[in-house]
Amino acid sequence: MTLGESFEMIVFAVLAVVLIFTAIMVITSKEIVHSALYLLGAFAAVAMLYILSNAAFVGIVQIFVYIGAIGILIIFAVMLTTREVGG
Amino acid sequence: MLEEQMDILLGILYAILGNDYWWGPWIRGVLGLCAMGGMMVAAMFAVWLERKYASDIQSRIGPNRVGGRFGLLQLIADAIKLFTKEDIKPDKVDGPVWVAAPVLMFGSALMMIIAIPFGAFIFNGTVYPLAVTQFDISILYLEAVSAIGIIGIFMAGWGSNNKFAVIAAFRNIARMIGYEVALGLTIISVVIVTGSLNIVDIVNAQSTVVWFAFVMPLGFVVFGVALIADMGRVPFDQNEAEEELIAGWGTEYSGMRFGLAYFAEYIHMVLGSCIAVLIFLGGWNIPGFIVDLNIPLLGLLPVAVFLAKWVLVMMFVIMIRWALPRIRIDQITSIGWKVLLPLAMVNLVWSVMLGLVWPW
Numbered sequence: 001m002t003l004g005e006s007f008e009m010i011v012f013a014v015l016a017v018v019l020i021f022t023a024i025m026v027i028t029s030k031e032i033v034h035s036a037l038y039l040l041g042a043f044a045a046v047a048m049l050y051i052l053s054n055a056a057f058v059g060i061v062q063i064f065v066y067i068g069a070i071g072i073l074i075i076f077a078v079m080l081t082t083r084e085v086g087g
Numbered sequence: 088m089l090e091e092q093m094d095i096l097l098g099i100l101y102a103i104l105g106n107d108y109w110w111g112p113w114i115r116g117v118l119g120l121c122a123m124g125g126m127m128v129a130a131m132f133a134v135w136l137e138r139k140y141a142s143d144i145q146s147r148i149g150p151n152r153v154g155g156r157f158g159l160l161q162l163i164a165d166a167i168k169l170f171t172k173e174d175i176k177p178d179k180v181d182g183p184v185w186v187a188a189p190v191l192m193f194g195s196a197l198m199m200i201i202a203i204p205f206g207a208f209i210f211n212g213t214v215y216p217l218a219v220t221q222f223d224i225s226i227l228y229l230e231a232v233s234a235i236g237i238i239g240i241f242m243a244g245w246g247s248n249n250k251f252a253v254i255a256a257f258r259n260i261a262r263m264i265g266y267e268v269a270l271g272l273t274i275i276s277v278v279i280v281t282g283s284l285n286i287v288d289i290v291n292a293q294s295t296v297v298w299f300a301f302v303m304p305l306g307f308v309v310f311g312v313a314l315i316a317d318m319g320r321v322p323f324d325q326n327e328a329e330e331e332l333i334a335g336w337g338t339e340y341s342g343m344r345f346g347l348a349y350f351a352e353y354i355h356m357v358l359g360s361c362i363a364v365l366i367f368l369g370g371w372n373i374p375g376f377i378v379d380l381n382i383p384l385l386g387l388l389p390v391a392v393f394l395a396k397w398v399l400v401m402m403f404v405i406m407i408r409w410a411l412p413r414i415r416i417d418q419i420t421s422i423g424w425k426v427l428l429p430l431a432m433v434n435l436v437w438s439v440m441l442g443l444v445w446p447w
Contacts, residue, residue, distance in 0.1 A: 033245055037184065040238060057224055060231050068234030068267075075241055076260050079253070 011052060019045040036078050040071045118219045122200045130353040131162045136398075137405050144409045172342035177248075180339060185246030189340065189347040192239035196354040198232045203361050204287055206390030207371050216287045217390065225286045226274060229362060233317070236355065237263050240326065243348065244336035255335030258416050259326035262316065265423025266323075270313035272431035273306045276438035277366050280445050290370030292445075298369040302441065306434035307367045309427050314363055315404060316419065318356045322411040323419055360400040368396055 022041040029035040043066040050059035135150075139157070142149030154160025176185075202225040204216035222228070237259065244256025277299055278284055281292040293299060300307040316323040327335030337345055364370060371389030414422075 034184070037238075037242065056222065057227075060224055060228050064227065064231035064234070067238065068231055072234070072237060072260060072264065075238070076264070079241075079245070079257055079260070 008052065012049070015045050015048050015052065019049070032078050032081065033075075036071070036074050039074065040067055043067050043071060115220055119201055122205070122219050123197060125205070126197070126200050126354055126357065127350075129357050130350055133353050133357050133401060135159065135162055136401060137408075140402060140405045141409045144406070166346070169343055169346035174343065175341045177339050179248045181246040181248060184242045185339070188239050188243035188246055189344050189351070191242060192236050192351040193347045193354075195232055195236035195239060196351045196358065198235070199229055199358050202228050202286065203358060204290070204365070204370070205361070206393040207290075208387070209389055214287070214291060216290075218287070221285070221287060224284045226278065226284050226289065226366075229286070230271060230274065233355070234267070236351065239351075240336050243340070247336065247339040249338050251332040252336050252338050255326045255332050259319075259336070262323070262325060262416065262419050262423070265420045266313040266316040266427060269309050269423060269427035269431040270317060272428070272435055273310040273313070274366065276303060276306050276431075276435050279435070279438045280442045282442070286365055290365055290372065293369040294372040298367060298372075300367040303434055303438055305430055306438065309431050309434060310367060311363065312422075313427060314359050315407065316423070318359045318404070319352065320356065320404065321408040322414050324413060325416045325419060328413055356404060357401065360397055360404060363400055364393065364396045368400070
């Protein structure tokens with residue numbers, strides 16, 4: 001394994017751990033806004049996985065569409081819900 | 088003679104950095120750090136320019152005590168003040184979200200730096216753009232990354248646990264949905280005409296013929312309005328309207344956390360002006376004059392041209408801020424959906440027709 005390949009493995013492992021952690025936090029968070037933000041984190045990790053596997057276009061479109069559009073819409077909808085003040 | 092020297096220099100770099108000297112990650116890292124430092128200086132310059140120009144418009148003198156007659160060191164004094172202030176964290180903020188928000192805003196502004204060519208060197212007819220990296224989809228990357236900053240503003244507004252801040256975050260997203268579509272459509276029009284998503288190709292396409300600002304004036308106007316809205320400056324700063332919302336999403340921030348967000352805003356303005364110059368105003372090209380001389384100093388001329396255009400665009404943006412009043416949030420959303428979007432559509436049709444005959 002060359003230096004580049006092992007570095008790639010390390011980056012992949014970190015991204016995979018981040019992805020699994022954020023994905024679990026999406027469903028276990030008590031507050032719905034935190035779930036939405038963790039979902040955006042998961043999207044970002046997926047985008048970086050695409051870029052890591054030399055699919056930069058798919059990765060950037062993933063950021064563009066999922067974080068820039070869908071994520072904003074989810075947040076916008078969540079913001080219209082009520083929340084306990086001081087929670 | 089000069090080429091021999093260049094060859095020797097590149098050979099040394101090749102020997103040090105192993106394969107692929109220009110694209111080597113170490114070189115790119117160092118270039119990125121340089122661009123980051125340069126951008127900090129540029130943002131400070133933008134703050135100084137704004138203060139001086141604003142005071143000029145309002146018949147004041149502006150900062151003139153620290154750093155000579157023009158107050159050039161005022162910014163350093165301000166930065167020291169921000170750094171040494173107490174870091175106040177209100178009790179009822181949403182901890183991690185509130186802390187991460189300014190970092191995210193600043194990070195999204197910094198991520199934009201790597202794809203922007205800040206001028207170019209021209210040797211023997213070949214264009215060497217002065218960018219940290221070059222890739223095929225740089226304009227898409229810029230759009231995607233700048234959208235992340237919106238999430239940062241939302242996190243700041245929501246995490247502050249403050250009514251004014253939440254209203255500001257809400258306004259920000261409602262406004263952003265309105266203009267972002269028009270902004271994207273005008274950029275896509277330019278991409279259709281040039282047939283490339285690479286920002287360097289877009290600039291090069293304007294070297295032989297004319298600038299896109301003259302080819303599609305409608306698109307330029309829509310882009311300009313949407314870009315000023317994107318920078319979040321008056322007349323489109325409904326998300327931090329001081330008279331209505333105290334300071335909007337920044338209400339609960341103080342010290343260096345506020346400083347980071349403030350700096351991110353100015354970096355956004357600087358980079359937005361860069362993008363406007365690159366896409367619509369010809370980048371480093373001078374109309375009707377192609378710098379193709381093998382004299383090194385003339386090779387630097389495009390960089391100077393780019394910087395001059397960039398400063399002019401920034402001055403225009405600053406002038407608009409101090410000349411116009413703020414419009415209401417319902418006005419900006421209705422402008423976005425009912426005026427900018429149809430005009431951007433018309434411009435898209437025009438660019439498709441233009442793309443058939445381009446280049447003339």
